[in-house]
Amino acid sequence: MNILTADIGSTYTKLTAIDTVEKKILATSTAFTTIGTDVVEGFMSAYNKLEQRVGEFRYDELLCCSSAAGGLKMVSLGLVPELTAKAAKLAAASAGAKVVKTYAFELSQAEQNEIFEINPDLVLLCGGTDGGNKEVILANARRLCRVERPFTVIAAGNKSASFELEEIFRASGKPFVITENVMPEFNKLNIEPARQKIKELFISRIIKAKGLSRIQKMCETDIIPTPLAVLNACELLSKGTKNVSGLGDLLAVDIGGATTDVYSICSGKPTLENVTLKGLPEPVSKRTVEGDLGMRYSLPSLVGELDMDTLSEELSIDKSIAIDWVTACTQNPDLLAEPGSPEQEIEELIARNAVKIAMERHAGTYQPVYTPFGQVFTLTGKDLSAVPFVIGIGGVIINARQPRYILEGAKLQPDDFMFAKPKDPDYLIDKRYIFASMGLLSSAYPDLALTLLKQEITKQ
Structure with a gap:
């Protein structure tokens, strides 16, 4: 079975051809990412280079990740910098978003204007432990609704504010998703639900915004953020699998x-x-x-x-x-x-x-x-x-x-x-x-992905 992986980055599109039967990488190739026209052009250019190296190549499955144009711009909001604001940034960064600004406490008019100028793709709204302060997150929700930009809000704060948040966003027409609190208890992180929502919104937004819809139709699985694919590979190489040992820290x-x-x-x-x-x-x-x-x-x-x-x-x-x-x-x-x-x-x-x-x-x-x-x-x-x-x-x-x-x-x-x-x-x-590429492959073939990683990385 042949698998082709594609990493469509800001500057280059990287392809990797993998033979899962022979358990080897057949070839890799790169081409300049054609964001200005159609990313398929850059993909096909890299594909032609690949075939120049291995001859005619037909793949059974295409796996793809992307960070074209730097991925999605995100702003995160929390209650205090050392706690929920930091938790929000950790959730956003681990999901592959590019966090361009983090705010704490109640937004000022100047900060509201700054968010308008940033024009983010997503806003992660946090604040308060469950059952704690909810006035700040509600005030910030109202501020965000006044920012006339087409971003989506992911609300991941005090669960006691969920009903009011839903009312505020629905009344304004602002796209939103409500998920679990990133910090339900003091000093206790719960970033996975927010990270999953960011990933889902990444898939829907970047496909449209960066012209990847044609590539998505060529894939049986969703395109994921490149940083998430790399994080998956890092975790695999560190922790290993049941059958193949990892490197540790x-x-x-x-x-x-x-x-x-x-x-x-x-x-x-x-x-x-x-x-x-x-x-x-x-x-x-x-x-x-x-x-x-x-x-x-x-x-x-x-x-x-x-x-x-x-x-x-x-x-x-x-x-x-x-x-x-x-x-x-x-x-x-x-x-x-x-x-x-x-x-x-x-x-x-x-x-x-x-x-x-x-x-x-x-x-x-x-x-x-x-x-x-x-x-x-x-x-x-x-x-x-x-x-x-x-x-x-x-x-x-x-x-x-x-x-x-x-x-x-x-x-x-x-x-x-x-x-x-x-x-x-x-x-x-x-x-x-x-x-x-190995981060993409790890979802279905973790042992193979880890074996190839250990073979390919070279010591300096």
């Missing part, structure tokens, strides 16, 4: 054209003495998405985080060369650097910094606390210091002369000791860009 960094995503599969409990956890417990499987750290569509915002003078000095090149390259990539997202050129060096240093910044946002942070018994530390978020593997995903890593150099941006450095980043990890590369 791991991190993965996926540098794309629009975002840099970080995945961690580990408990993240403190590894140091005199450290106590602060804030919400972190999920074992966590994804963060940084929409300002992409290598093409959000390259200007990524470069804005960097010191171009320092970057130029580090590479011993003229600053104007770096600026010209950034400008060219912004105007032509399909542009690739020539191997061995100064532009490739610029790409790799920018990518290393994207990894560094994304990891600092994903990892837990330490803060000193002074007590009568001396200095101790609090940890907010996950302790990733003992994670043994960092896996690199994405075109800039695959095509790099020094992929390890890029991934070393994830490692703890002497000057960033406040971050609970990996201390001494091994670096692995998804050389043929199959993580999303």
